Amino acid sequence: GAGVSQSPSNKVTEKGKDVELRCDPISGHTALYWYRQSLGQGLEFLIYFQGNSAPDKSGLPSDRFSAERTGGSVSTLTIQRTQQEDSAVYLCASSPHGPTTDTQYFGPGTRLTVL
Amino acid sequence: TQLLEQSPQFLSIQEGENLTVYCNSSSVFSSLQWYRQEPGEGPVLLVTVVTGGEVKKLKRLTFQFGDARKDSSLHITAAQTGDTGLYLCAGPSLDTGRRALTFGSGTRLQVQP
Numbered sequence: 001g002a003g004v005s006q007s008p009s010n011k012v013t014e015k016g017k018d019v020e021l022r023c024d025p026i027s028g029h030t031a032l033y034w035y036r037q038s039l040g041q042g043l044e045f046l047i048y049f050q051g052n053s054a055p056d057k058s059g060l061p062s063d064r065f066s067a068e069r070t071g072g073s074v075s076t077l078t079i080q081r082t083q084q085e086d087s088a089v090y091l092c093a094s095s096p097h098g099p100t101t102d103t104q105y106f107g108p109g110t111r112l113t114v115l
Numbered sequence: 116t117q118l119l120e121q122s123p124q125f126l127s128i129q130e131g132e133n134l135t136v137y138c139n140s141s142s143v144f145s146s147l148q149w150y151r152q153e154p155g156e157g158p159v160l161l162v163t164v165v166t167g168g169e170v171k172k173l174k175r176l177t178f179q180f181g182d183a184r185k186d187s188s189l190h191i192t193a194a195q196t197g198d199t200g201l202y203l204c205a206g207p208s209l210d211t212g213r214r215a216l217t218f219g220s221g222t223r224l225q226v227q228p
Contacts, residue, residue, distance in 0.1 A: 004157070033215060042121075042203055043158070045215040056215060091157050104216065106157025 002026075004107035006092050012113045013082055021077045021110045025094030032075050033093045033104060034067060043091060049075060082114045118142075119204055119219035127225045131193050136222040138204035139186045145207060147187045148216070149178055152201040194226045 005024045013019050025032050031050055035043040045059040049069045060066070064082075069075040079086055089109040095102035122137045138147065146165045150158035162171050164180035164187060171178045175198075177190040191198055201223050205216040 035218075042119075042218040042220040043205075043216075045208075045217070048215050059215065093157070103160050103163070106159070108156050 004092055004094055004105050006090075006107040006110050008110060009108065010111045010113075012115065014115050015084060016081055018078065018080045019082055019112065021079075021090050021112070023075045023077070023092030023094075023107060025073065025075070025092070026105055027073075029094035029096050029105075030072065031095045031097060031102065032069060033095075034075070034077050035091045035093065037089045037091055037109070039088075046077070046090075079112075082112075084114045087112055087114045119206060119217055121202075121204060121219040121222050123222060124220070125223045125225075127227065128194055129227050130196055133190070133192050134194060134224070135188055135190045136202055136224070137186065137188050138219055140206070141185065143184050145184070147180060147184075147204055147206045149187070149189055150203040150205060152203060152221075153199075158201075158203055191224075194224075196226045196228050199224060199226050 004026055007022045011019055033048050034046040036046055037043050047054055047057045047060055047067050051072050052069050064080045067077045089111050091106055091109045093104040093106045095104045120139050126134060128134055146163055148163045149161045151161055152158040162173055162178045164171060164178055167184045168182045169180045175192045179188045187204055201221045203218050203221045205218045208215055208217050
């Protein structure tokens with residue numbers, strides 16, 4: 001596709017369950033980012049990939065959160081033993097190279113609701 | 116920790132009015148970006164300002180980067196209902212090795228017809 005896609009668009013889960021969120025970046029973009037956005041708020045950085053490596057995962061809030069990227073393309077963000085405070089919109093972005101002045105292209109997000 | 120503070124948090128105006136939103140920090144940024152986000156979508160980049168004192172215009176939107184590169188403003192002339200959305204400023208983190216953007220908490224703009 002032409003843009004960043006994310007799936008699912010909405011996910012409702014019960015507290016304690018594991019969830020996987022998927023991001024398909026723009027083809028050829030080497031950098032991929034995950035952010036979290038609470039209702040009506042700004043974006044909180046989670047993790048950054050350059051290729052398949054994650055030079056910066058300092059934003060992951062706990063060890064329940066993990067992410068991987070394969071083939072320099074698709075990325076999966078996994079949240080284990082979900083808690084209600086994990087409810088948020090999870091946004092993925094990609095950029096061509098990774099320098100901070102690159103334009104980041106965002107997907108529409110996955111809205112996660114933990115009951 | 117570098118913080119970007121945006122003001123106001125919420126703004127509701129009538130179509131045709133002018134407005135300015137602000138993005139302030141105590142830290143110097145090498146550049147600042149402005150994004151607009153509409154409900155159910157990801158943020159979309161509007162502009163990047165790089166040089167202190169720089170002014171960029173995008174149709175009815177005027178962006179300014181402070182001389183000291185610690186603040187930025189967005190001015191909208193004759194607002195339209197299509198300008199409604201969440202406006203976010205963002206700057207590159209200066210932490211070593213970190214390539215992510217630091218985002219402000221946003222200004223939610225509602226333009227009434």
